[in-house]
Amino acid sequence: MIGLALALQIAGAALPVPTFIVVRDGSITSSVPVTINGGEPSVRADVLMKAMKGILVTGTNLHYTLALPRARLDLIDGIPFAKRDTLTIPLTRAPQVRGGQLYLPFQFVNEIIPRYGGGYYYDVAQGELRTISQAPLARAPASLPGAPTKPPARVLDSPAAAAQAPPVRAPAPSKPAQRQLVVIDAGHGGPDNGMTGPIGSPAWFVEKDVTLAVAKKLATVLRARGVDVLMTRTTDTLIALADRGKLANSNHGDVFISIHVNAPGYNTAKAAREHGFETYFLAEAKTEDERRVQDMENESVKFETGANAGKGDPLSFIITDMAQNEHLRESSDLAQTIQNGLIEVHPGPNRGVQQANFAVLRGSYMPAVLIEIGFGSNQSEATYLSDDANQRALARNIAGSVIAYLAHYESRIGGTR
Numbered sequence: 013m014i015g016l017a018l019a020l021q022i023a024g025a026a027l028p029v030p031t032f033i034v035v036r037d038g039s040i041t042s043s044v045p046v047t048i049n050g051g052e053p054s055v056r057a058d059v060l061m062k063a064m065k066g067i068l069v070t071g072t073n074l075h076y077t078l079a080l081p082r083a084r085l086d087l088i089d090g091i092p093f094a095k096r097d098t099l100t101i102p103l104t105r106a107p108q109v110r111g112g113q114l115y116l117p118f119q120f121v122n123e124i125i126p127r128y129g130g131g132y133y134y135d136v137a138q139g140e141l142r143t144i145s146q147a148p149l150a151r152a153p154a155s156l157p158g159a160p161t162k163p164p165a166r167v168l169d170s171p172a173a174a175a176q177a178p179p180v181r182a183p184a185p186s187k188p189a190q191r192q193l194v195v196i197d198a199g200h201g202g203p204d205n206g207m208t209g210p211i212g213s214p215a216w217f218v219e220k221d222v223t224l225a226v227a228k229k230l231a232t233v234l235r236a237r238g239v240d241v242l243m244t245r246t247t248d249t250l251i252a253l254a255d256r257g258k259l260a261n262s263n264h265g266d267v268f269i270s271i272h273v274n275a276p277g278y279n280t281a282k283a284a285r286e287h288g289f290e291t292y293f294l295a296e297a298k299t300e301d302e303r304r305v306q307d308m309e310n311e312s313v314k315f316e317t318g319a320n321a322g323k324g325d326p327l328s329f330i331i332t333d334m335a336q337n338e339h340l341r342e343s344s345d346l347a348q349t350i351q352n353g354l355i356e357v358h359p360g361p362n363r364g365v366q367q368a369n370f371a372v373l374r375g376s377y378m379p380a381v382l383i384e385i386g387f388g389s390n391q392s393e394a395t396y397l398s399d400d401a402n403q404r405a406l407a408r409n410i411a412g413s414v415i416a417y418l419a420h421y422e423s424r425i426g427g428t429r
């Protein structure tokens with residue numbers, strides 16, 4: 013998946029982008045303007061669908077479907093993934109709603125639809141998207157589509173166009189304020205120690221103890237600030253990964269926060285120097301480092317037995333139902349808010365927001381993140397994370413971010429789920 017995404021980006025950068033493309037289906041042609049949105053070439057989804065004899069279906073919760081004659085591609089506003097059936101397709105940029113219209117990155121024209129759209133071919137030289145039966149045609153040279161032959165048919169971003177467009181986001185219904193529930197998940201527990209460290213020292217740092225200590229402090233701060241808290245565990249016990257999410261769902265949590273401590277994938281002096289904090293949200297892991305953390309945290313499954321044991325190979329993961337995971341963008345926002353907050357208290361470095369497929373986040377149908385609060389494999393960071401005052405500072409900071417996020421999230425969706 014890394015190779016594919018990279019190839020698409022390189023291809024996208026090198027290709028000429030026309031001012032409009034032609035969609036050719038037999039003898040019928042339609043032109044679709046290419047507009048620049050945020051400095052990037054884009055096409056309007058409804059105009060492209062009309063030209064391709066398809067339909068843009070507007071769903072709920074920012075979901076859209078490009079219903080083409082022979083394929084359906086599911087999208088979410090602001091999420092850089094498309095989905096066809098159970099296949100998740102990484103995008104170089106997210107589809108975006110602007111002025112009430114959904115715009116697709118140009119990558120849809122030259123890569124996504126030719127590859128996944130069910131029988132289309134993009135002719136780069138002609139700027140033509142054709143049904144596959146036209147693809148092998150040998151044609152006479154024609155003028156390049158980039159030439160200024162005619163202006164785009166419509167001014168897409170005009171206020172009038174926006175005013176005529178159907179509302180895309182549901183208006184926020186008014187609802188009396190209600191207490192919010194934050195589900196806090198202290199990673200690991202019981203026979204599952206999580207990581208132990210530091211590297212090269214007697215292992216005195218045990219992840220499950222530190223995650224529980226920080227989780228309890230986070231709960232205390234949130235409760236003191238008027239937020240309800242549910243903890244997946246309050247003692248040194250093992251809760252199946254799948255059950256942590258279920259617990260959150262059955263209690264109608266507003267957000268799910270899993271706390272963990274990081275460790276590098278190999279034990280060397282260099283690895284012992286790794287340090288810093290990162291926050292994950294649920295998506296397919298994209299880099300080797302993200303995959304390492306994902307595999308490490310999903311290892312807990314091996315401690316689970318019986319009906320609650322996790323099923324399947326975490327490595328073979330594809331987002332199986334993006335529709336269920338309608339909180340992907342909220343999760344990403346929450347992860348960013350937490351990560352930005354931690355900069356204030358954590359010695360760092362800031363390792364950024366990451367994405368990976370964690371079994372613990374998978375089962376929670378609410379915005380969900382996993383925070384790696386530092387590396388227990390690093391002597392000085394293990395010391396930092398074990399300190400009571402530092403744990404309180406981290407907990408206060410994370411609580412502040414969660415509360416800020418909840419206020420923002422509530423104002424956006426009106427408290428409904």
Ligand SMILES: [Zn+2]
Pocket residue numbers: 199200206207219271272273308309
């Ligand atoms: Zn962990």
